[in-house]
Amino acid sequence: MSQTFAFEKYPFLKELGLEQTNHGCFDGEKWTGNGKTFLSVNPTNNEVIAEVRGATPEEYEVAVQNMNKAKAEWVKLPLPRRGEIVRQIGDAFRKHKAALGRLVSLEVGKIVAEGEGEVQEIIDICDMACGLSRSLNGQIIPSERPDHFMMEQWNPLGLVGVISAFNFPTAVFGWNFMIAAVCGNLTMWKGSPSTSLCSVACTKIIIDILEKNNLPKAALTLCMGEADIGNLMVEDKRFPLISFTGSTQVGRIVSEKVSKRFGKTILELGGNNCLIVCEDANEELALKASCFAAVGTCGQRCTSLRRLLIHSSKYESLKEKLVKAYKSVVVGDPLNNGTLCGPLHSKAQIKIYEDGLKQIQEQGGKILTGGKVMDGPGNFVEPTIVEMTNPYAPILQHELFVPILYIMKFDDLDEAIAINNSVPQGLSASLFTSNLQNLFKWTGPLGADTGIVNVNIGPSGAEIGGAFGGEKETGGGRESGSDSWKQYMRRSTCTVNFGKSLPLAQGIKFDL
Numbered sequence: 001m002s003q004t005f006a007f008e009k010y011p012f013l014k015e016l017g018l019e020q021t022n023h024g025c026f027d028g029e030k031w032t033g034n035g036k037t038f039l040s041v042n043p044t045n046n047e048v049i050a051e052v053r054g055a056t057p058e059e060y061e062v063a064v065q066n067m068n069k070a071k072a073e074w075v076k077l078p079l080p081r082r083g084e085i086v087r088q089i090g091d092a093f094r095k096h097k098a099a100l101g102r103l104v105s106l107e108v109g110k111i112v113a114e115g116e117g118e119v120q121e122i123i124d125i126c127d128m129a130c131g132l133s134r135s136l137n138g139q140i141i142p143s144e145r146p147d148h149f150m151m152e153q154w155n156p157l158g159l160v161g162v163i164s165a166f167n168f169p170t171a172v173f174g175w176n177f178m179i180a181a182v183c184g185n186l187t188m189w190k191g192s193p194s195t196s197l198c199s200v201a202c203t204k205i206i207i208d209i210l211e212k213n214n215l216p217k218a219a220l221t222l223c224m225g226e227a228d229i230g231n232l233m234v235e236d237k238r239f240p241l242i243s244f245t246g247s248t249q250v251g252r253i254v255s256e257k258v259s260k261r262f263g264k265t266i267l268e269l270g271g272n273n274c275l276i277v278c279e280d281a282n283e284e285l286a287l288k289a290s291c292f293a294a295v296g297t298c299g300q301r302c303t304s305l306r307r308l309l310i311h312s313s314k315y316e317s318l319k320e321k322l323v324k325a326y327k328s329v330v331v332g333d334p335l336n337n338g339t340l341c342g343p344l345h346s347k348a349q350i351k352i353y354e355d356g357l358k359q360i361q362e363q364g365g366k367i368l369t370g371g372k373v374m375d376g377p378g379n380f381v382e383p384t385i386v387e388m389t390n391p392y393a394p395i396l397q398h399e400l401f402v403p404i405l406y407i408m409k410f411d412d413l414d415e416a417i418a419i420n421n422s423v424p425q426g427l428s429a430s431l432f433t434s435n436l437q438n439l440f441k442w443t444g445p446l447g448a449d450t451g452i453v454n455v456n457i458g459p460s461g462a463e464i465g466g467a468f469g470g471e472k473e474t475g476g477g478r479e480s481g482s483d484s485w486k487q488y489m490r491r492s493t494c495t496v497n498f499g500k501s502l503p504l505a506q507g508i509k510f511d512l
């Protein structure tokens with residue numbers, strides 16, 4: 001039986017240059033794709049929207065060779081010139097924000113506001129990268145030797161491989177590509193196979209700008225595939241840096257393989273994020289922040305709130321308000337106005353939700369609201385709150401990546417911090433308090449052990465200006481703002497002798 005497609009239902013796809021059947025490989029010169037076919041499925045009804053033909057290993061090889069051929073030309077451009085290209089790319093994303101935001105919403109299942117928010121992150125990172133292009137400064141270091149000059153020069157790494165996850169199918173790529181490009185690198189991207197339309201659409205927007213500027217298009221290549229293509233990148237010495245976003249399970253494999261060949265990694269892996277509501281917290285703020293962080297993207301953000309610890313003095317009242325708020329959450333088609341929670345991305349996630357709830361109940365959890373898979377053709381589940389008495393229960397060590405929120409009671413902040421830090425992951429954590437002592441304890445050395453440490457805001461929804469990433473099994477990577485750009489460059493410590501003698505460091509004498 002031939003495949004039917006719902007492509008025509010979504011006119012905005014054509015604005016993005018997409019078709020019912022798409023090439024999923026841009027090899028630096030042309031669009032191709034003779035590898036596996038990936039179906040783009042709408043999680044709201046499981047209809048197939050379109051298909052994308054992935055890359056073969058041979059096409060991958062051509063792409064890498066094209067990147068290497070284009071390297072010198074791209075590197076030679078003055079940094080602010082590359083910044084100007086990225087600025088133009090930002091404008092192109094501005095133009096396509098509405099259409100691309102809807103595509104993210106359609107293909108992932110997140111609501112349109114969050115889909116557009118992702119595109120806004122790309123626009124923001126373009127602005128930031130453009131600014132960086134005039135300020136990627138090295139430093140001058142005083143030399144101990146007379147007539148010597150010592151400086152640090154930052155040079156590009158060359159080829160950067162980006163492997164990304166389904167839940168942020170455009171922004172994570174944007175964070176990596178824009179900074180890598182400004183730094184002088186050429187990027188190969190392998191997006192998640194289940195969000196391949198997003199990858200094709202973003203690549204088209206960028207290639208168009210490179211083409212208009214008559215610059216090497218191999219500054220970006222796309223090789224859609226599964227673990228096969230991902231593994232080619234990971235094992236390929238021609239990529240000094242692999243930036244991987246995905247599960248801790250796959251990240252561990254990637255990390256081992258890349259470090260075996262002495263490559264560098266940026267690892268952005270799973271989270272298991274906690275929010276602590278102190279006795280002196282603003283309860284209304286904590287309520288709103290918890291609902292957005294736990295229900296947003298249907299619990300499929302790496303920064304989603306999983307564990308909510310409430311001071312016993314506020315426990316009953318906040319629990320009641322939370323349950324009431326959850327009952328008012330509109331679950332439905334993420335493209336519709338008014339929807340707050342879309343479907344899970346795939347059927348596999350439904351099984352994780354069901355199995356997870358079974359284990360939670362076996363480990364003493366009590367479902368307060370939700371807990372059911374909803375009828376219909378889509379992947380809808382009820383956002384769920386579970387009351388746990390044991391904050392160290394084994395299930396709490398895992399990231400289920402579904403909208404299940406555990407709520408628990410605590411009496412002492414040190415105990416709550418210990419619970420926050422007791423899981424293997426270390427991405428994001430929040431404290432709600434109006435007490436300065438609590439605040440500085442939380443952000444200091446004996447506070448939260450996560451990469452993102454918030455006060456009076458939830459754990460999800462980071463700004464691009466800060467370095468994004470987490471500790472422990474979250475992988476230790478940092479992307480986006482602050483000095484994350486340094487990871488896309490190699491540091492050369494340069495010492496120049498402008499004198500007529502050869503004094504050695506540490507005063508060593510070596511007279512011939």
Ligand SMILES: NC(=O)c1ccc[n+]([C@@H]2O[C@H](COP(=O)([O-])OP(=O)(O)OC[C@H]3O[C@@H](n4cnc5c(N)ncnc54)[C@H](O)[C@@H]3O)[C@@H](O)[C@H]2O)c1
Binds near residue numbers: 165234
């Ligand atoms: N920390 C962060 O910044 C961050 C951001 C977004 C998502 N995530 C995490 O991502 C996970 C959800 O995403 P997912 O289900 O797409 O993750 P996943 O690990 O299943 O897949 C991620 C990517 O890795 C590829 N891949 C799979 N096997 C591979 C292999 N052996 N070698 C190389 N590549 C391989 C996949 O095709 C995909 O492109 C969650 O754990 C979430 O917390 C983390």
